[in-house]
Amino acid sequence: MISNTxxxxxxxxMLAKDQAALRGLRAIKAALLLAKTEKGSAEEITEETEAKILQKLVKQRKESSDxxxxxxREDLSIIEEEEIEVISQxxxxxxNQAEIESIVAQIIKDSGATSVKEMGKVIGLANKELAGKADGKLIAEIVKTQLA
Structure with a gap:
C-alpha cells in the first residue's frame, strides 16, 4: 500500500526540509484519506484505485501548469511541475505510445470491433486493461485512430 510509504x-x-517533496506527498496523503473516508467507499483502497487517484493528481497539476x-506565471508553473515529479514516483x-497502440490493436481484434460506432466499448476495455499505465485521453485518441 502506498499510504505507509x-x-x-x-x-x-521534513528532515531534509524538501518543500517540493512535502507538497506533493501531502497532496497524495490528503487525496488517499479523502478516498478512504468517502461515503460508500470500501474499508481499504485497492492499488488500482490508488493509481487512479495519483493519475488524477498528476492530471490536475499538468492542467494548472499549462x-x-x-x-x-512561470513561478507557479514550476511549483506544479515539482509536484508532478514527486507524485509520478x-x-x-x-x-509509451507504441506499446499502447499494440495493446489497443489486440483489444480491437479480441472484441471484434470494426467501426467507430464501437469506440465506447473498446475504450472501456482499454481503460480497464491499461489502468494506471496510460493516460485516458491518449488511449481514446489511439482507439479512435485505429477504428477509423
Whole structure:
C-alpha cells in the first residue's frame, strides 16, 4: 500500500526540509484519506484505485501548469511541475505510445470491433486493461485512430 510509504517519505522530506517533496506527498496523503473516508467507499483502497487517484493528481497539476504558463506565471508553473515529479514516483511505469497502440490493436481484434460506432466499448476495455499505465485521453485518441 502506498499510504505507509507516503508517511515514511513525508518524514524524510521534513528532515531534509524538501518543500517540493512535502507538497506533493501531502497532496497524495490528503487525496488517499479523502478516498478512504468517502461515503460508500470500501474499508481499504485497492492499488488500482490508488493509481487512479495519483493519475488524477498528476492530471490536475499538468492542467494548472499549462494555465500558469499561458498566463506568464512561470513561478507557479514550476511549483506544479515539482509536484508532478514527486507524485509520478508512486505511479506504475507509464507505457509509451507504441506499446499502447499494440495493446489497443489486440483489444480491437479480441472484441471484434470494426467501426467507430464501437469506440465506447473498446475504450472501456482499454481503460480497464491499461489502468494506471496510460493516460485516458491518449488511449481514446489511439482507439479512435485505429477504428477509423
Amino acid at each position: 507516503i508517511d515514511q517519505e513525508i518524514k524524510k522530506a 494555465i500558469y504558463k499561458t498566463q506568464g 508512486f505511479l506504475p511505469k507509464q507505457l
